[in-house]
Amino acid sequence: MSDHLRLNLFTMNAAEHVSPGSWTYPGDRSADYTDRExxxxVARTAERGGFDAVFFADVRGIYDVYGGDRDVAIEKAVQTPANDPQLVVPAMAEVTDDLGFAVTRSTTYTHPYQLAREFSTLDHLTxxxxxxxxxxxxxxSAAANLGLDExxxxxxRYDRADEFLDVCYALWEESWAxxxxxRDRETGRYTDPSKVHAIDHEGEHFSVPGPHGCEPSPQRTPVLYQAGSSDRGREFAAANAEAVFASQPTEAGVREYMADVRSRAADHGRDPExxxxxxxxxxxxxxxxxxAEAKHESYKDHVDVEATLALLSGFLDMDLSALDPDRKxxxxxxxxxxGTMNAFTRSQPDREWTVREVAEFCGLGTTSPTLVGTPEQVADEIQYWHEEVxxxxxxxxxxxxxxxxSDFVDLVVPELRERGLVRAADADPRGDxxxxxxxxEGQRRLRDDHPGKGKRTD
Ligand SMILES: Cc1cc2nc3c(=O)[nH]c(=O)nc-3n(C[C@H](O)[C@H](O)[C@H](O)COP(=O)(O)O)c2cc1C
Known part of the structure; x- marks a missing residue:
């Protein structure tokens, strides 16, 4: 594969994301997450490093599975406190030209009409x-705060998500020609009403007559990311996602995941490639x-194992405080x-993990591989994943x-640029x-084989 690779910064508008305890590291600025500056x-640095996007994770609820209460999560800042991610996007967009922004939103706790409006607005503004x-x-713990008994x-959840996206697709793609x-000043006619259509959606979860309240934005439908790993999650990704997060720590797990989602995408009439x-x-x-090795050791020294267990207990919906740390x-x-479960069972069938080993591994970035080394060594690994896997x-x-x-941008990106894997700082960004x-380039809107693509021509 000779194509350039894509880079996202994976972060959260929170004091801690996926490396519990690292906010205690000398000089760490995680606590500044509340500041616009x-x-x-972050946006300026990511753009300087040729990143395609800043990717914001986001959760609803508190990690209160561990020990049956929220004390550890609150005390140790396990993804709480966290501010809303999409509200910082306009400030970041203002200081950059090409950087994208991927914002996580839940289909369970919002309404598609509302979300469609917010993302049309963000797409216009950026x-x-x-x-x-x-x-x-x-x-x-999210459900009770958002109007559900449980x-x-x-x-x-996935049934609702399917219908949720159907409503959004109709609003984004079909409603406005x-x-x-x-905008005819002579006649005072801003919009031609015959070109704005109701969507008349009546479903199990939503009733949305439409039309959409926003005029078409540059992409209409935002780029769609998904990270489902259960059977239903993979199906949802295959039907809808343009970019998929394969959250497996091993090459075999990633290969299996990609092949499976691609074959499901083909079943949905999409080009799997x-x-x-x-x-x-x-x-x-x-x-x-x-x-690099000394840095890795000192990073590991700052991992908070109990906070990691609290995070994982939420990911797995299983109270890990109740398990013997040496239990398999x-x-x-x-x-x-x-996906978090599969990472330590299905994707590594030859290896048995204890609870303690999982907690230690996950303390730095949860289920993803840690790449420790010189810029050349880290670039080698990235190049391998890109070109071989x-x-x-x-x-x-x-x-x-x-x-x-900043280490990645200042040390690894120059090496990746040298190898032609990341575009040069002054190169054309390949489209707007x-x-x-x-x-x-040229693919501003959903591909024609995407199920959400509007078929209306008027
Ligand atoms: C790498 C990765 C990142 C995720 N990020 C988020 C997130 O930021 N917020 C969230 O609510 N869920 C997040 N999820 C959860 C999933 O998108 C999905 O809703 C969840 O995994 C349940 O479905 P599944 O069992 O099919 O994966 C993430 C999952 C993975 C694997």
Whole structure:
């Protein structure tokens, strides 16, 4: 594969994301997440490093599975406190030209009419640099705060997500014709009403007559990300996602995941080669091997194992405080994140993990591989995943903020540029929109074989 690779920064508008305890590292600036300047600086650095997007994770609810209460999660900042991610996007867009923004939203706890409006607005404001990471949410504690007696079961969550996207597709793709807005000062006619259509959606979960309240934005539908790993989650990804997060720590697991989702995408009438697969990586880089290894050791010293267990208990919907740390992890089908479970069972059938080993491994970036070494060594591994395994892009996970990002940009990106894997700082960004950067110049809108693509021509 000679194609360039795609880079996202994987972060969260929170004091801690996926490296519990690392906010205690000397000089770490995670606590500045509440400041606009923190995020504008992140945006500038990511753009300088040729990143395609900043990818914001987001959760609803508190991690209160561990020990049956929320004390550890609150005390140790396990993805709480966290601010809303999409509200920082306009500030970041203001200081950048090409950088995209992928924002996680839950189909379980919002309404499609509302979400469609918010993303049309963001797509307008960023000139087509927006992606939506579609999740169904997994924490029981979210439900009660958002008007439900209990968390919906996973099947119902995905049913709702299917219908949710159908409503959004109709609003984004079908409701307003491209030439609906005429802005004729002479006649005082802003919009041609015959080109604005109701969507008349009546379903099990939603009733939305439409029309959409926003005029078409540069991409219409935002770029769609998804990270489902259960059977139903893979099906949902295959039907809808343009970019898929393959969250497996091993090559075999990633290969199996990509092949499976591609074959399901073909069953949905899509070109399987049009899907873009991303893996997470946790780079720990130093000018020499010794510096990188010393950094890795000191990062590990700052991992908070109890906080990691609290995070994983939420991911798995299983109270890990109740298990003997030396007990072997056994596979279960979970109502929460199946991929986290599979990472330590299905994707590594030859290896047995204890609870303690899982917690230690996950302390730096959860289930993604940690790449420790010189810029050349880290670039070698990335190049291998890209060229040999066929992964299109990488979600760079942070340990220390902002050092994880700035080390990558200052040390690894020059090496990747040297190898022609990341575009040069002064090179053409391959189109104006995020979708073009992902799929190719000219592809501003959904591909014709995407199920959400509007068929209306008037
Ligand atoms: C790498 C990765 C990142 C995820 N990020 C989020 C997130 O930010 N917010 C969230 O609510 N769910 C997140 N999820 C959860 C999933 O998108 C999905 O809703 C969940 O995994 C349950 O479905 P599944 O068992 O089919 O994977 C993530 C999952 C993975 C594997």
């Amino acid at each position: 923190y995020w504008t600086e 000139d087509g640099r927006i992606a939506l990471n579609v999740v169904t949410s997994y924490l029981e 968390r919906m079961d996973k099947g119902t 491209d030439d609906a807005v005429v 049009s899907l873009r697969f991303f893996i997470g990586v946790v780079p720990v880089v130093g000018e020499t091997e010794a510096i 992890v056994e596979h279960i089908e979970t109502e929460a994140i199946q 066929g992964v299109h892009g990488f979600n760079v996970k942070e340990v220390v903020r902002p050092d994880s990002l 929109t995020l979708r073009e950067r992902l799929l190719g």
